[in-house]
Amino acid sequence: MSSQEIPEKNLPSEQDTAHGAVAVAEDPFADPGLPPHKPRVQDIDERAAKRSERTVALLFTLSMLSTIGFIASFVAFPVEKIVYVWPLGHVSALNLSLGVTLGLALFCIGAGAVHWARTLMSDVEVADDRHPIEADPVVKAKVMSDFAAGAEESAIGRRKLIRTTMFGALAMVPLSGVVLLRDLGPLPEEKLRHTLWGKGKQLINMNTNEPLRPEDVAVGSLTFAKPEGLEEDNHEFNNEIAKAALMIVRLQPQDIKDKRELDWSHQGIVAFSKICTHVGCPISLYEQQTHHVLCPCHQSTFDLSDGARVIFGPAGHALPQLRIGVNDEGFLEALGDFEEPVGPSFWERG
Numbered sequence: 001m002s003s004q005e006i007p008e009k010n011l012p013s014e015q016d017t018a019h020g021a022v023a024v025a026e027d028p029f030a031d032p033g034l035p036p037h038k039p040r041v042q043d044i045d046e047r048a049a050k051r052s053e054r055t056v057a058l059l060f061t062l063s064m065l066s067t068i069g070f071i072a073s074f075v076a077f078p079v080e081k082i083v084y085v086w087p088l089g090h091v092s093a094l095n096l097s098l099g100v101t102l103g104l105a106l107f108c109i110g111a112g113a114v115h116w117a118r119t120l121m122s123d124v125e126v127a128d129d130r131h132p133i134e135a136d137p138v139v140k141a142k143v144m145s146d147f148a149a150g151a152e153e154s155a156i157g158r159r160k161l162i163r164t165t166m167f168g169a170l171a172m173v174p175l176s177g178v179v180l181l182r183d184l185g186p187l188p189e190e191k192l193r194h195t196l197w198g199k200g201k202q203l204i205n206m207n208t209n210e211p212l213r214p215e216d217v218a219v220g221s222l223t224f225a226k227p228e229g230l231e232e233d234n235h236e237f238n239n240e241i242a243k244a245a246l247m248i249v250r251l252q253p254q255d256i257k258d259k260r261e262l263d264w265s266h267q268g269i270v271a272f273s274k275i276c277t278h279v280g281c282p283i284s285l286y287e288q289q290t291h292h293v294l295c296p297c298h299q300s301t302f303d304l305s306d307g308a309r310v311i312f313g314p315a316g317h318a319l320p321q322l323r324i325g326v327n328d329e330g331f332l333e334a335l336g337d338f339e340e341p342v343g344p345s346f347w348e349r350g
């Protein structure tokens with residue numbers, strides 16, 4: 001803003017400048033006022049106004065023609081007609097022509113209206129002062145007295161039974177909406193707390209689909225397993241494997257720091273849930289020197305030699321361990337289900 005546009009009362013006085021004061025306004029928040037009004041070319045040149053009028057009329061005429069084109073396309077193009085249009089490729093002639101003509105019709109109306117408003121409609125600047133939001137005391141008193149009169153006429157103060165039941169009815173109506181939430185789907189009930197693992201279920205190698213023997217699990221390797229009987233053609237396969245997927249690792253028994261982990265292992269073979277306890281991604285990266293596994297989603301890291309506790313990342317708790325043993329035929333088997341829900345820690349709180 002130039003000094004010419006600053007109201008005079010906000011400019012420093014001669015006395016201020018004489019003492020070296022810079023141009024500091026008395027009131028930095030004072031209304032700077034409106035810049036001087038400049039007439040548009042259409043306001044002073046009749047030929048320019050005529051040109052604008054013709055442009056607006058042309059846009060509205062184009063809109064009318066486009067609408068006629070829309071109707072003609074609807075009649076002319078059979079539904080099955082396909083045309084090649086670069087860069088869209090092969091498209092339905094009917095859909096394309098309907099879309100283009102309707103779009104053009106609406107665009108021309110909008111463009112014509114905007115051009116009309118910007119060039120020909122009244123350009124007078126109007127100031128509308130803000131009024132206080134609060135009603136004046138007379139209006140407030142009137143509202144309060146009307147309210148009191150209405151309450152008196154309705155007898156809500158005296159008719160306690162009506163008042164109580166009315167408040168009860170109003171309070172209960174929103175419950176209908178809460179009940180409708182039930183339509184979001186069946187409740188999970190206990191399904192998230194249990195997996196297909198159970199006593200005697202053999203551990204099946206997910207790559208070979210064969211039951212695992214202890215000698216199949218080499219030190220330093222990471223093997224994924226599923227419960228016996230869970231086949232991929234089962235329609236519940238995805239739901240069940242999302243809870244039951246296992247990571248099998250063989251450690252040197254002396255490397256296992258956690259006593260319960262050692263008790264639940266077999267000859268150093270430990271089985272942990274593959275489902276990350278943060279938000280449930282499948283864990284897939286194993287660092288054999290440190291016995292750390294890493295979730296690729298948000299880098300939660302678990303120490304498989306120490307009860308799969310979290311040593312880094314956002315996961316809230318350790319990976320659940322499955323207690324395993326060996327059956328009479330020498331195959332690895334579960335000795336029960338997980339003792340806690342697998343996956344995100346939300347379910348632990350239920």
Ligand code: FES
Pocket residue numbers: 276277278279280281295296297298299300313314315
């Ligand atoms: S899901 Fe594993 S770290 Fe987020």
